Amino acid sequence: MSETPLVDELEKGPWPSFVKEIKKTAEIMEKKAAEGKDIKLPKTARALLKLLEISYRDKKTHWKHGGIVSVVGYGGGVIGRYSDLGDKLPEIEHFHTMRINMPAGWFYSTKALRSLCDVWGESGGSGLTNMHGSTGDIIFLGTRSEYLQPCFEDLGNLEIPFDLGGSGSAVRTPSACMGPALCEFSCYDTLDLCYELTMAYQNEIHRPMYPYKFKIKCSGCPNDCVAAKARADFAIIGTWKDEIQIDEEAVKEYAKWMDIENEVVKLCPTKAISWDGKELKINAKDCVRCMHCINKMPKALKPGNERGATILIGGKAPVLEGAIIGWVAVPFIEVKKPYDEIKEILNATLEWWDEEGKFRERVGELIWRKGMKEYLRVIGREVDVRIVKAPRNNPFMFFKKEELRPSPFVEELKRRGMF
Numbered sequence: 001m002s003e004t005p006l007v008d009e010l011e012k013g014p015w016p017s018f019v020k021e022i023k024k025t026a027e028i029m030e031k032k033a034a035e036g037k038d039i040k041l042p043k044t045a046r047a048l049l050k051l052l053e054i055s056y057r058d059k060k061t062h063w064k065h066g067g068i069v070s071v072v073g074y075g076g077g078v079i080g081r082y083s084d085l086g087d088k089l090p091e092i093e094h095f096h097t098m099r100i101n102m103p104a105g106w107f108y109s110t111k112a113l114r115s116l117c118d119v120w121g122e123s124g125g126s127g128l129t130n131m132h133g134s135t136g137d138i139i140f141l142g143t144r145s146e147y148l149q150p151c152f153e154d155l156g157n158l159e160i161p162f163d164l165g166g167s168g169s170a171v172r173t174p175s176a177c178m179g180p181a182l183c184e185f186s187c188y189d190t191l192d193l194c195y196e197l198t199m200a201y202q203n204e205i206h207r208p209m210y211p212y213k214f215k216i217k218c219s220g221c222p223n224d225c226v227a228a229k230a231r232a233d234f235a236i237i238g239t240w241k242d243e244i245q246i247d248e249e250a251v252k253e254y255a256k257w258m259d260i261e262n263e264v265v266k267l268c269p270t271k272a273i274s275w276d277g278k279e280l281k282i283n284a285k286d287c288v289r290c291m292h293c294i295n296k297m298p299k300a301l302k303p304g305n306e307r308g309a310t311i312l313i314g315g316k317a318p319v320l321e322g323a324i325i326g327w328v329a330v331p332f333i334e335v336k337k338p339y340d341e342i343k344e345i346l347n348a349t350l351e352w353w354d355e356e357g358k359f360r361e362r363v364g365e366l367i368w369r370k371g372m373k374e375y376l377r378v379i380g381r382e383v384d385v386r387i388v389k390a391p392r393n394n395p396f397m398f399f400k401k402e403e404l405r406p407s408p409f410v411e412e413l414k415r416r417g418m419f
């Protein structure tokens, strides 16, 4: 009988099987080692399957808690991991993960990928990867402590070199949607901004120095294809200020087969759009740039010409205070090289959070604790009605002392030293 009967079940069915991938990797690594190639971890992929089988049987993980390893000069980028079955499966006692910063938009040449594979197979890796981690990094899955540094150096010496991504209480690897490389909806150059921010914040990415993690994501339009608003503390989402561009001839082409009234007009969230059978009209003042009409009729409608982005702050997963979808901090900002305005807001945010944030407090939670008024002061922005969905429904407002006019009540508070 097979050594991994439970795991083997997952080779069945139509979806590409990760079990097959691991087995394939195990075979390639073992074969190369048998051919006399200098493969440092030929048996790790096979051992992972065995470990997984045991976890399936026991219904629990067999990784020990935590693990702290890194490369020289960096404090993040590697996630240490040790198995609690190291005595049984020594090949997998160490199984550290290296995060490798991907190119913006995940655009590769086969040459770049080939060289990554060579390094990972031959410099001490298991041969297993994750393309890609949820934050965006290429994940090199499984190596030993002693191979981290050589692997890192080999990556840096490639003709197309790769650096580590982020982990820990640091700025994490920024990511971007494919943007203007392929998508005609893109309102700014997501790839360039992502790259520029990655380079500008190298120190903050490699050397954790903050209360907790901080993620940046760039989406070219409100479709938000990298889910920036849900998965980034700082989401930069493309938008426009003027009118949607309409090509009336192309609208007529759609009208030949599409039910514009029911599929577009009636679904516009603000009823900003109308169609009389001849002409399509959009009232720019009412349009909330939801993208629906543009998504439906991409050949006829395009984002406007005055383009930029909205910055949403605070997106995060549930721990501790509850999940947050980022909310509007800056309704509109120009996205022009060298992106100084965006960097100023980022710098102010990071500095304030570093100063005020509690241990493992995300920036969204800090703003909940301190108030949006304080955050807007920090980034030098005015209060704007667009940052709320509705005004507060309780009367517990704070006033600045200067805002109060002299009165017997204020005098009495002063007399009692309560002011």
Ligand code: HEM
Residues within 6 Å of the ligand: 063, 064, 065, 066, 079, 081, 135, 167, 168, 213, 316, 317, 318, 319
């Ligand atoms: C050996 C144990 C563990 C390992 C290796 C591990 C690993 C990780 C990794 C790699 C991430 C992603 C980090 C990032 O994107 O910054 C993460 C995030 C997270 N982990 Fe763990 N984890 C472990 C145990 C736990 C446990 C026991 C819990 C909860 C009971 C937990 C809850 C979370 C949560 C909620 C996040 C997401 C936090 C956020 O994005 O705000 N983890 N963990």
Ligand code: HEM
Residues within 6 Å of the ligand: 061, 063, 081, 097, 130, 132, 133, 134, 135, 136, 137, 139, 141, 317
């Ligand atoms: C061999 C074991 C594991 C590996 C290789 C692994 C790897 C990863 C990777 C690569 C990511 C994406 C990180 C990123 O791109 O930011 C991730 C995310 C995460 N991991 Fe793990 N992980 C492991 C075990 C665990 C364990 C044991 C836990 C919790 C008990 C855990 C919880 C999480 C959570 C909560 C996230 C964040 C998910 C998200 O935000 O989408 N992981 N892990």
Ligand code: SF4
Residues within 6 Å of the ligand: 177, 178, 179, 180, 183, 184, 185, 186, 187, 219, 220, 221, 222, 223, 224, 225, 226
């Ligand atoms: S977020 Fe918008 S610009 Fe980016 S890929 Fe998606 S649709 Fe295109």
Ligand code: SF4
Residues within 6 Å of the ligand: 267, 268, 269, 270, 271, 272, 273, 282, 286, 287, 288, 289, 290, 291, 292, 293, 294
């Ligand atoms: S983008 Fe959305 S809100 Fe604006 S007109 Fe089109 S459907 Fe309506």
